[in-house]
Amino acid sequence: MIKSIQELEQIRKKALEELEFRKQQGEGIRVVVGMATCGIAAGARPVMLKFVEEIQKRNLQNVTVVQTGCIGLCKYEPIVEVYEPNKEKVTYVKMTPEKVSRVVAEHIVNGKPVYEYTIGYEEAKEANK
Amino acid sequence: MNELSLYILDLVQNSIEAGATIVKIEIIEDLVNDKFSISVKDNGKGIPKDVITKVTDPFYTTRKTRKVGLGLALASQLAKDCNGKFSVDSSGKGTEVKIELQNSHIDRPPLGNIIDTLLTLIATAPQVDFVYIHKTDKGVFAFDTKKLKDILGEDVPLNLPSVLEFIKRELSDGLSNLFGGANIND
Ligand code: FES
Numbered sequence: 001m002i003k004s005i006q007e008l009e010q011i012r013k014k015a016l017e018e019l020e021f022r023k024q025q026g027e028g029i030r031v032v033v034g035m036a037t038c039g040i041a042a043g044a045r046p047v048m049l050k051f052v053e054e055i056q057k058r059n060l061q062n063v064t065v066v067q068t069g070c071i072g073l074c075k076y077e078p079i080v081e082v083y084e085p086n087k088e089k090v091t092y093v094k095m096t097p098e099k100v101s102r103v104v105a106e107h108i109v110n111g112k113p114v115y116e117y118t119i120g121y122e123e124a125k126e127a128n129k
Numbered sequence: 130m131n132e133l134s135l136y137i138l139d140l141v142q143n144s145i146e147a148g149a150t151i152v153k154i155e156i157i158e159d160l161v162n163d164k165f166s167i168s169v170k171d172n173g174k175g176i177p178k179d180v181i182t183k184v185t186d187p188f189y190t191t192r193k194t195r196k197v198g199l200g201l202a203l204a205s206q207l208a209k210d211c212n213g214k215f216s217v218d219s220s221g222k223g224t225e226v227k228i229e230l231q232n233s234h235i236d237r238p239p240l241g242n243i244i245d246t247l248l249t250l251i252a253t254a255p256q257v258d259f260v261y262i263h264k265t266d267k268g269v270f271a272f273d274t275k276k277l278k279d280i281l282g283e284d285v286p287l288n289l290p291s292v293l294e295f296i297k298r299e300l301s302d303g304l305s306n307l308f309g310g311a312n313i314n315d
Contacts, residue, residue: 008280011295015285033253037199040139041130045249052252056290064288067253069146 021061028062029108030083036070042077043096050097051080054104063108076119082107091119130203132241133167138249139200140169140226145254147173149223152250153260156240158232160266165232172223181217204228211237244300247272251296255288263307270307272300 022028033039033048051065071079076093082103083089090113092103099117107113115121130136137154144152149171157166181201201217204226208215213230230237247261251274261272274287274296281292 005280008277008295011291012281012285014291015281015289018289018291019284035138035142035249035253037139037142037203040135040142040200045135045138045245048249048253049245052248052290052293056294059290065252067142067145067249069142 018061025062027085028064029085031063031065031108032068032081032083033065034069034071034077034079034081035067036077038074039071039077039079042094044078046097047078047080047095047100050100051104054101055108058104058109060104060108073119076122079119082113084111092117093119093122131238133165133238134241134243134246136200136204136207136228136238137167137169137243138246140204141171141246141250141259143200144169144171144173144224145250145257147171147175147224149173149257151258151260153262155262156243156264158263158265160232163232165230165237167228167230168225170223170225175219175222175224176217178219181219201226207238210234244297244304247300248293248297252288252293255286263304265307268307270303272303 031051033044033051035044035048048065048067055063055065068081071077071081073079073093078095080092080095080100080103081089082092090107092099092114095103095117099114103114103117130139141152141154151172153168153170155166155168155170157164159166205215207213208228208230211230211234213228213234215229216227218225218227243261243263247259250257250259258273258275258278260275261270263270277287277292277296281287285292287293287296
């Protein structure tokens, strides 16, 4: 299975440096993707992978992506929660890979949540119907 | 859901929620007998008997049973639709879910992007050991994250970008070899 153990050993060295850097940065940002059945059916997989890809592309060392089960809001799936240290959590709904790019650029990198994608915006819209 | 790999993702999510530390995913494409089989086996805390019978009934998905996975109901329905079989065995340690479909059945969804499913799982649950075995008439592809961990060591999690990239390449190479016809028995 492992064609190049050498390559893996090189990755290990680099990874240890990355980890050391992370530690120095202190507590980072956590992106939580809902992956219950309804989330998966609604497209959570490409959303999750898009986060991983963007974070890798931009070399953001202090961001981690994790999954959670049922968030309890089926009709808004795929749902993503962003936790920043010392800030209130932001809940994004009906996520798509395209929306992910913007959330990473504006929120994760520049600290400005994308209001139009949040649950608050969605609920306000519904209340005004 | 229109890809078998999404059903698999969902079943493995159940395993992770059941606290599994090892999950084995096995796919057997048996053209000779016209069968496409999937098995997801874990060492999680298992599903109580009375719950199993309920969760496979799509009309009995109340809030309470959702936790155990609406996916089981979908998977059992899929088996029905594709002239197949479905079973959940949670009698021993952990749980094994088996889906067997008629390979040529018109309603059988394609496998879809199994690499994305595996990457999603490894990225979001790096603590779990995943074993993936894919058999076709042409050969076997086997992938085991434990082997990667042995080389990377305890302190390097599998969900680091550089490691994920490596895993993605390993999987695409391995699977394209398998479908290209080479026998790559591990
Ligand atoms: S089942 Fe849909 S959010 Fe939980």
